[in-house]
Amino acid sequence: MNTDIQYIFLDLGGTFRVIDEDPAYLAAAKTKIAELCGVKSGDPCKWFDEVIDKRYDKYREWALKFMCEAPEEVLWTRWLAFDCDRELILKNAAELTYQYRQTKGRRTVVTGGAETVKELCARGYTLGIISDLVGRREVDEWLDNDGLRPYFQTVQQSSITYVRKPGPAIYYYALDEVGAQAENCCYVGDNLNRDIVGAKACAFGMTVAVQYNKNKPLKLTEENMPDAKIYEFPQLLDIFPARGQVAVDKLIAPADGQ
Missing domain, CATH: 3.40.50.1000 (HAD superfamily/HAD-like)
Known part of the structure; x- marks a missing residue:
């Protein structure tokens, strides 16, 4: 040393x-992600938990294996929202990533x-x-x-x-x-x-x-x-x-x- x-x-x-994992704060971000993806769901939080978050787990495995972070556009079009409208996802990739960060809580x-x-x-x-x-x-x-x-x-x-x-x-x-x-x-x-x-x-x-x-x-x-x-x-x-x-x-x- x-x-x-x-x-x-x-x-x-x-x-x-x-x-700070404020439930209302998390729910608002999850709902916003569904909106940005063009997804119509009666329960956008459930959709996020069962679709986007599970896909993020797969992305994280790749990121840790290769010690690499994907560009925002690649993160969403390849890993997280590949089955949504591609042009919409490319347009919203930066905001989607920002909101994804908020789904984990308010950082202080x-x-x-x-x-x-x-x-x-x-x-x-x-x-x-x-x-x-x-x-x-x-x-x-x-x-x-x-x-x-x-x-x-x-x-x-x-x-x-x-x-x-x-x-x-x-x-x-x-x-x-x-x-x-x-x-x-x-x-x-x-x-x-x-x-x-x-x-x-x-x-x-x-x-x-x-x-x-x-x-x-x-x-x-x-x-x-x-x-x-x-x-x-x-x-x-x-x-x-x-x-x-x-x-x-x-x-x-x-x-x-x-």
Whole structure:
């Protein structure tokens, strides 16, 4: 582990943002998808659950196997709505993807997340985002609405690069954009087998695992073992002091089987 960390890259889902599964919010998005697909159904939510979501499971298998994210138009015409009017689907592909994201819930920054990011920047670290997700609109909209864009010097999304973690390519895109060397970088994520494995494959100097649910044990292996583990996002401030200062020994080291 390299203690001379200058760059910190964050995962989004389950790390920097969490989901509020408000039933009315989910139902509205599912209904909108049926409308955008031109589907007439007495129960659009049931149609979504039984058709679109099951097809997404098949798409996800393909995406994980090939570490690839499909363009929005391909996602809907090949995988999710191939039996609907093709021209209509092509026209609505971007909005369909945006609404699909909403069917999983309302995403909000984790408690203390924004304040921690701002403090890390103030301490001299360069921050970036490396995240797997579908859709091009949602992340940019969120960064602007929450006023967080100035704090991230690179935002790499699999929906833009078409490559997914743990494939090294998406990490290298981030390194190139900020001019960083991997040994001076830390990656923070909640999925050991994607976030941590990918960062280690790129020889990142440090990895930190997020475990918000203390009662859910992590399945650790030699390949996915992080250098540190946190239970609350603001604990990153215990790990990363102001640049040029000696780090306080508050690393929460993962215990075997925890």
